Amino acid sequence: MEKQTKFEIYDTTLRDGAQGESIFFTVPDQIKIAEKLDEFGIDFIEGGWPGSNPKAVEFFRKMSSKKLRHSKLVAFGSTRRKHLSPEKDPFLKALVEAGTDIITIFGKSWDFHVREVLKISLEENLDLIADSISFLRSRGKIVFFDAEHFFDGYRENREYAIKTLLVAQESGAERIVLCDTNGGTLPFEVEKIVRNVCSILKIPVGIHAHNDAGTAVANSLAAVHAGAKHVHGTINGFGERCGNADLTAIIPILQIKMGLKCLEEEKMNLLTELSRYVYEVANIIPPGNQPFVGLSAFAHKAGVHVDAVNKNPRTYEHISPEKVGNQRRVLVSELSGKSTILQKLAKYGIEKRSEIIKEILDTIGELEKKGYQFEAAEASFDLMVRKIMGIYKEPFHVEGFRVIVEERNSKVVAEATVKVKVGRKTEYTVAEGNGPVNALDNALRKALLPFYECISHLKLTDYKVRILHPEKATGAVTRVLIESMDETETWGTIGLSENIIEASWKALVDSFAYKIVKSVRDFSDYKHEGSDS
Numbered sequence: 057m058e059k060q061t062k063f064e065i066y067d068t069t070l071r072d073g074a075q076g077e078s079i080f081f082t083v084p085d086q087i088k089i090a091e092k093l094d095e096f097g098i099d100f101i102e103g104g105w106p107g108s109n110p111k112a113v114e115f116f117r118k119m120s121s122k123k124l125r126h127s128k129l130v131a132f133g134s135t136r137r138k139h140l141s142p143e144k145d146p147f148l149k150a151l152v153e154a155g156t157d158i159i160t161i162f163g164k165s166w167d168f169h170v171r172e173v174l175k176i177s178l179e180e181n182l183d184l185i186a187d188s189i190s191f192l193r194s195r196g197k198i199v200f201f202d203a204e205h206f207f208d209g210y211r212e213n214r215e216y217a218i219k220t221l222l223v224a225q226e227s228g229a230e231r232i233v234l235c236d237t238n239g240g241t242l243p244f245e246v247e248k249i250v251r252n253v254c255s256i257l258k259i260p261v262g263i264h265a266h267n268d269a270g271t272a273v274a275n276s277l278a279a280v281h282a283g284a285k286h287v288h289g290t291i292n293g294f295g296e297r298c299g300n301a302d303l304t305a306i307i308p309i310l311q312i313k314m315g316l317k318c319l320e321e322e323k324m325n326l327l328t329e330l331s332r333y334v335y336e337v338a339n340i341i342p343p344g345n346q347p348f349v350g351l352s353a354f355a356h357k358a359g360v361h362v363d364a365v366n367k368n369p370r371t372y373e374h375i376s377p378e379k380v381g382n383q384r385r386v387l388v389s390e391l392s393g394k395s396t397i398l399q400k401l402a403k404y405g406i407e408k409r410s411e412i413i414k415e416i417l418d419t420i421g422e423l424e425k426k427g428y429q430f431e432a433a434e435a436s437f438d439l440m441v442r443k444i445m446g447i448y449k450e451p452f453h454v455e456g457f458r459v460i461v462e463e464r465n466s467k468v469v470a471e472a473t474v475k476v477k478v479g480r481k482t483e484y485t486v487a488e489g490n491g492p493v494n495a496l497d498n499a500l501r502k503a504l505l506p507f508y509e510c511i512s513h514l515k516l517t518d519y520k521v522r523i524l525h526p527e528k529a530t531g532a533v534t535r536v537l538i539e540s541m542d543e544t545e546t547w548g549t550i551g552l553s554e555n556i557i558e559a560s561w562k563a564l565v566d567s568f569a570y571k572i573v574k575s576v577r578d579f580s581d582y583k584h585e586g587s588d589s
């Protein structure tokens with residue numbers, strides 16, 4: 057019976073999430089994200105606060121002509137100003153004009169805030185809540201009430217905090233959302249408090265948790281365990297300070313681990329893509345160790361682990377990565393021994409007895425001695441294996457490159473020239489950049505784009521330099537790791553040289569080659585060609 061319960065997921069990436077320090081969404085960004093959330097099957101999308109932000113007004117105006125399949129758009133705002141009637145309050149007016157059927161308003165439930173911030177009596181604050189909700193109801197709106205700082209309020213003046221909820225309920229709110237606005241409440245406290253609130257209120261209770269104690273996801277789950285049926289959060293836990301509860305963890309936990317349905321089963325495997333999409337729009341590099349959706353969430357390195365995962369993935373995986381659209385990765389490293397590499401090679405269709413295996417293992421050993429490290433450079437590893445197998449078709453051939461860095465009008469600029477051959481055609485291009493690697497990237501891109509349109513989706517996301525044998529000072533070897541991504545995948549490439557530009561160039565060339573090889577033909581074509589010849 058319990059398992060059939062439909063939980064409501066309420067996304068506030070566009071409003072609370074956009075409060076994050078390094079997050080900025082334009083209106084077209086917001087629209088793209090809203091459409092993606094709708095496709096995924098999120099129940100409610102909070103689009104912004106039209107009273108406080110002209111961008112939100114534009115967002116709601118543009119969204120009014122779009123049809124969402126599943127999600128309901130919600131406008132967000134506060135209770136009325138203390139000296140204004142609801143009819144005269146410009147913020148409430150803006151909320152109504154946003155045109156959504158549902159409006160979430162937040163009000164104070166902590167007496168301390170009422171006295172110190174609003175500087176009104178506790179009674180007056182109850183009036184603000186009641187008036188605002190009744191007004192919005194009279195305009196035909198469905199109202200959700202966010203009880204701001206509810207948990208702090210409950211600890212300090214329980215009777216009053218509960219009273220604010222009862223007033224909201226009596227005034228016609230259809231959801232009461234308990235907010236841990238300062239994010240400092242702990243899961244066992246949340247559970248106890250939510251259980252009590254659920255026993256008092258007649259309407260569904262929601263949870264809105266911030267992550268200041270690192271417990272936002274745990275607090276949301278504790279609330280659900282205690283009876284909450286409506287969960288707020290943001291994609292990737294975006295949000296001010298330490299962020300909001302991360303829906304990319306909450307959703308799979310509710311759905312897969314707790315068996316509480318919150319979206320269509322077949323949508324679950326879009327989760328990783330959704331997470332990466334939102335990072336991309338926000339122009340933020342995804343952290344590898346993010347639960348469920350991170351690049352490392354199902355990555356195995358140590359030899360014993362890999363061996364066990366090969367026998368049965370359940371040995372070191374709490375769920376199977378496919379369920380959330382993520383992938384199992386086996387990292388290549390001297391630490392992990394032969395079994396890891398054999399597992400990596402399985403997809404290339406090489407039998408274990410093959411002499412090719414030996415050649416590959418020997419080559420890896422040699423390269424690792426020089427300072428190569430393939431754990432974060434799977435794409436370079438892939439190209440190397442293809443070369444040894446004789447199934448690598450060079451998508452382009454580098455004839456040469458040159459970079460100059462100079463100061464022009466007290467500004468340092470870099471200019472790169474690149475000469476590459478594609479088939480029988482030679483391309484010779486020049487490009488500028490804010491540094492030598494950026495200039496090389498631009499020049500190579502320019503040279504290859506006419507032949508390979510797929511390059512336009514390739515983006516370099518990270519660049520790491522490590523000096524090996526630093527005792528040799530400038531004669532030391534430089535290892536460069538470049539991380540790149542496209543719409544579907546993130547990959548790493550490596551370059552080694554005594555010259556940092558050459559090391560960067562090698563990693564860059566590998567990244568472009570990998571992108572072209574994987575986009576132009578999938579691996580099975582190569583395998584087919586390989587076995588034919």
Ligand SMILES: [Zn+2]
Pocket residue numbers: 072237264266
């Ligand atoms: Zn919040």
